[in-house]
Amino acid sequence: MTLRSILLHPDPRLKKPCDYVARITPEIETLAADMLATMYDAPGVGLAAPQIGVLSRLFVMDCEKDPEAEPKPLVMVNPEIDWGSEALNTYEEGCLSIPDHYADVTRPAEVRVRWLGLDGKTHEREFDGLWATCAQHEIDHLDGRLFIDYLSPMKRQMITRKMVKLKRDRARA
Numbered sequence: 003m004t005l006r007s008i009l010l011h012p013d014p015r016l017k018k019p020c021d022y023v024a025r026i027t028p029e030i031e032t033l034a035a036d037m038l039a040t041m042y043d044a045p046g047v048g049l050a051a052p053q054i055g056v057l058s059r060l061f062v063m064d065c066e067k068d069p070e071a072e073p074k075p076l077v078m079v080n081p082e083i084d085w086g087s088e089a090l091n092t093y094e095e096g097c098l099s100i101p102d103h104y105a106d107v108t109r110p111a112e113v114r115v116r117w118l119g120l121d122g123k124t125h126e127r128e129f130d131g132l133w134a135t136c137a138q139h140e141i142d143h144l145d146g147r148l149f150i151d152y153l154s155p156m157k158r159q160m161i162t163r164k165m166v167k168l169k170r171d172r173a174r175a
């Protein structure tokens with residue numbers, strides 16, 4: 003497994019809709035393993051392929067909060083939201099591509115997601131709580147959308163300016 007470097011906003015690759023994955027190949031399996039390792043290392047609860055510069059519809063997540071519990075990694079290829087509840091939920095979201103910035107985002111509280119698993123089979127499952135929020139946040143990444151796109155233009159520009167400065171400082175370091 004290889005830890006991949008995570009792209010930071012603003013980056014044009016984070017704004018592009020990603021391509022569907024034609025089939026599960028050894029390359030996709032390696033990519034998924036690298037993404038899980040990178041996510042756990044960060045640490046984060048979700049990571050989408052475009053965040054490591056791969057413009058394919060694939061993300062990984064594990065929202066298990068109990069550090070004593072077994073990890074519950076999920077790899078979702080070509081995920082689609084089949085259904086979202088009318089009931090909404092507001093979470094303070096963050097993103098590995100926008101470190102140290104958090105903001106409330108309101109989304110459907112429950113969603114049903116259909117995806118292709120690494121086993122080559124179609125899976126379908128309902129998620130709630132942080133899992134539902136995370137799945138929607140990650141699927142947004144596959145459409146080139148970030149959580150700051152839900153904020154007011156002023157708030158979004160403020161975060162983007164700070165990120166530009168952070169990237170400049172990191173490049174100099």
Ligand SMILES: [Zn+2]
Binds near residue numbers: 096099143
């Ligand atoms: Zn994110």
